[in-house]
Amino acid sequence: TQTVSQSDAHVTVFEGDSVELRCNYSYGGSIYLSWYIQHHGRGLQFLLKYYSGNPVVQGVNGFEAEFSKSDSSFHLRKASVHWSDSAVYFCAASRSNYNVLYFGSGTKLTVEP
Amino acid sequence: DAGVTQTPRHEVAEKGQTIILKCEPVSGHNDLFWYRQTKIQGLELLSYFRSKSLMEDGGAFKDRFKAEMLNSSFSTLKIQPTEPKDSAVYLCASSLGGGASEQYFGPGTRLTVL
Numbered sequence: 001t002q003t004v005s006q007s008d009a010h011v012t013v014f015e016g017d018s019v020e021l022r023c024n025y026s027y028g029g030s031i032y033l034s035w036y037i038q039h040h041g042r043g044l045q046f047l048l049k050y051y052s053g054n055p056v057v058q059g060v061n062g063f064e065a066e067f068s069k070s071d072s073s074f075h076l077r078k079a080s081v082h083w084s085d086s087a088v089y090f091c092a093a094s095r096s097n098y099n100v101l102y103f104g105s106g107t108k109l110t111v112e113p
Numbered sequence: 114d115a116g117v118t119q120t121p122r123h124e125v126a127e128k129g130q131t132i133i134l135k136c137e138p139v140s141g142h143n144d145l146f147w148y149r150q151t152k153i154q155g156l157e158l159l160s161y162f163r164s165k166s167l168m169e170d171g172g173a174f175k176d177r178f179k180a181e182m183l184n185s186s187f188s189t190l191k192i193q194p195t196e197p198k199d200s201a202v203y204l205c206a207s208s209l210g211g212g213a214s215e216q217y218f219g220p221g222t223r224l225t226v227l
Contacts, residue, residue, distance in 0.1 A: 034215065043117070043204055043218030090156065099144050099214055100169060103156040 002027040002093050006104035014112050015083055021076040021107045023065075023091030030096035033074040035065055038088045038106075047089075050074060051096070061085070086111045115140065117219035119205050125225045131193040134222045137186055138207030146206040146216065147180050147190050156204070159190065163210060195226045 003026045013019050025033065034049035048059025055067040065076045074091060088108045092101040118137040126132050138145050147159040160180035161169040167180070177196075182188045192199055202221040208214040 036216075036218075041220075043220045044206075044216075045218065046215035049215060097211075099163075099208055099210060099216075100146070100158055100161050101156075101216060105155045 002031070002095070002102045004091050004093050004102055004104040006089075006091055006107050008107050009105070010108045010110070012110045012112060013081055016080050017111075018079050019077065019081050019085075019109065021089050021091075021109065023074045023076065023104055024072050025074065025091075025093050026072060027093060027095075032094045032096060033065075033067060034092050034094075034101070035059065035063070035074075035076050036090045036092060036103075038090065040087070044090060047076070081109075081111045083111045083113060085109060117205055117207055117217050119203075119219035119222050121222060122220065123223050123225075125227065126195045127227055128197060129194040130226075131191065132195055132224065134190040134192075134203050134205075134224070136188045136190070136205030136219060138188070138205070139217050140186065141209070142207035142217070143185075143210035144208045144214065144216075145182060145188050146208075147188070148204040148206065149174075150202040150204055150221070151200075159203075162188065192224075195224075197226045200224055200226050 005024050032051050035047040036044040038044045050057045050067045058064050088106045090106045091104040120135045143164050145162040149157045159171045162182045165182045179191045204221045206216040206218045208216045
């Protein structure tokens, strides 16, 4: 069984600040990790994913995430946030040959002006 | 470029009614998923189809929830009979399939059961 945990339910930063949203996973086999964003009242949108290779992956809108096997983590970062980044962010894991996503509980990011 | 379409966007039902939610995946996608989203439980998988074959039918939802994929471009989720605890947002997603395929989500249907 896979589990994905996002320890921060809410994160508030100011526009222009950097931010890191944390994600930890538990799974013994080959795993895909991804991040999705959900703006209020809308469906989820894909941001980025990792399977192998360079542990730092780049996504849309300046987001990047870093995989760490030793920490079982896949934290999402952005160097300078914009008010439009305010949304709920979900970390997700899936097995290498089975496309079902197991989601974390989400982190609501609020960017203050 | 059409994304995932879901209808209706909002549905209000009386307890005990039958409701049917609809989803049209992205053209050419092989995998289709139904999720339920609530504040307390978060995102829960209801059903997963691969090339129209049911791969996973969320165990806790089997008795009153039935998803079908009649053709590669249309899926329905039937809830029968509805209960107030079914009030949630129901999300449909599709993907190309294979490992690490990102999922494309529809806007969701917000269901309220009175």
